[in-house]
Structure formats: C-alpha cells, structure tokens
Amino acid sequence: MPESILAASHRFFNQLVQPWGNMLRCRRVPWPARIPPDITAFSHPRLLNMKTLLDEQQLERGVSELAQRINDHYGSRPLTVVAVMTGSLILLADLIRRLNMPIRVGVVQASSYRGGTRSGELLVNAAMLINIRDREVLLIDDIFDTGRTLERLLEDMRQMGAQDVKSAVLLQKNRQHDVQVRPDFVAFEIPDEFVVGYGLDYEDMYRNLPYLGVLEQADLDRHHALHGPAIDR
Template structure:
C-alpha cells in the first residue's frame, strides 16, 4: 500500500499529538457548558480518529455510530443517504459528530439538520481534516485537526474504494491509482 502513496502529508505522531489537543479543547468546552455529549462517529472513515480522540476524554461519554453515504469512488454524488441510524436517542442531548474529513460539506450539513430535527440540544462537529477549497455547502466544523490541500488523501480511516483506511498516517494517493 505504501507504494501507492505519493507523499505522506501527516504522520501518525502528528495526528496523535493533535488528537490530544483536540480532546482537551472539546472536554473543556463541554465542561463549561455542563453537558456530556453523545459522541457519534460517521462510519467508516471516522473510526481511527474517533478511537484516538475518545480515549483522551475523562468525562463519561456515550458513543454511537451512523453510516451515511454520499460518494461513489472519488466523487461526491450530492445525495446523502442514511444507511444506519444511531441506536441512542438524540432528543434533548448534546451531539458531537466525529468525521474524518469535511470536503463538500453535504454529508455533515444533512446529518446536522437531522439531529436538530430530532431534538438535539446542540450539535458540534469535530473533523480530523478540513478541505475548504472543495466546500459547496456553508458548514464549518467546530473543531478541526488539520486543513489539507485539494488532493486525494487516504489513510487513518480515509479510503479509496474501501482500501488504505488502515494506513497509520495521512498520505496523498498517486494519481495513477484513481484515474
């Protein structure tokens, strides 16, 4: 797999260090608000990031997952589909959505609206990566690990056709792999 990577953008050490910082910031904010969120990972890409993040929390958070889809290969198809809803109720609860990357913003915008419609008290977003140059919907994560350029990135949960998620770093995939 490593031979398919053009450049390592973020090392495992950089990601872990940033997760420690994000977890502290998130925990401080929720402690000030007097809330304990349900931490909701968007499957599958958020799993490594969410695992790294929640092990740093000292508050007793609940976790759940949703599976949503809006991509076909390398392209966002613009239609967000909920494949698996979370099991816990979000009514009158704070939600912390965990996402691998904010790209077009379509998925997060729709999921956030859904939580608000279901009665969540507030919905915050933490994303490992932000790619603002690709945004087509006006949405911003409350907490961002790293801003990345408009390149096809894989690793640490991010994939190309379900491969490369298990790389312990974020890398730019060689063009010949996906073109």
C-alpha cells in the same frame, strides 16, 4: 534376512532424503518474495510509497490537541458522541480515549463517495443510532470536503431532538465548500487533494494506513491495475 532393495530404498528415502526435503521446503524464503505482489501492494502500507501528508506522530498530536479543545469546551458535562461511519472509525477510537467527560457513543452511516474521488448521492442510515433526544451531541467525522455530509447530519440530529449539536473533524479541505455550515472543531486544514489512510478510503481500501497519504494519479493507476477498473456507481 538381508534387506530387499525396495526396503533399503524406502529406508534411505525416509531417513535421509525426506528430512532434507522437509527442511528445504520449510526454509524461510526472504520476505517479501514469499508474498504475491498483488497482496503485498494492497495490504502492506509501508510498500505503497504514497506521498505522506500527515505522518503518525503528526496525526497523534493533532488528535490530542483536538481532544484538549473539546475537553475545554464541554468540561465535565455529559456528551453524546455520534461518529459518522465508516471513515471516522479510527478517529473515534483515538479521540474518545482522550475525552474526560461522561460519554455515550452512537454511530450513523453516511456515504456519498461510493467507489470514487467525487461526491455523489448522499445516503444516510441512522438505524443503529442511539437516542439523542435532549442530549448535547458532538458529531465526529474524518473529513469536511464539500460539506454536504456534515450539513445533512447536523440537520438530522436537530430533527431528532438533540438539545445541541456541534461537530468535530480531523481534516478540513482548503477549498470552496458547497454549504454555509463549518465544523466547530478541526484538527488539520489540508490542501484540496484526495487523501486516504487513518480511516479514509478509496473504493473501501486503504483505511488501515496509519498515516494520511495523497492518492495521486500514479497510485490510482496502480490501484486499478491491481484491483480492476473503477467501480461503477
């Protein structure tokens, strides 16, 4: 029986047109055109074009040297490392894998830069901290800026009965600090600029940058154009 016009057009569509349509629809559009610009600018570190203060190799060398000095100081004595969340999470992972003594790891959360580039009220949450009584404790943090966070946490650890408390930071800003105390181990001294990456954030973003970048005014403007006005604290 001869094919109806309708059946023939279905066959034509199914066998010839649709496969081409599928191929065209699945064809690879050159990257990054496939990704909406707001997502690219936020999530792809290479496209941010931020001024780099320390690149990945420099950070790796700095952390290795920091670990070496900590190993030299403690030798094989057991150590309780207390990481100050959230900023120190990348440093924590990279540093403890280079430490040779028996280690326990605890965390404490401290936050005072909620949504800005200036320090505000310091909130500390030690609910998840492990027992540090009679232990040698090493507090680790990403940055020593005003110094208020470290001063407060050193005091808290002593109050909790630690036998000894020292501190190690990735970065110390070259500025007048608000406190007398200084970190015992420092990987890098940096200029007094607001930095992000390698754990450090602005409005909880940019912690995943593998390098340390300077957040300049143009970056702040672009950030707020993409993500809305500065968060009220």
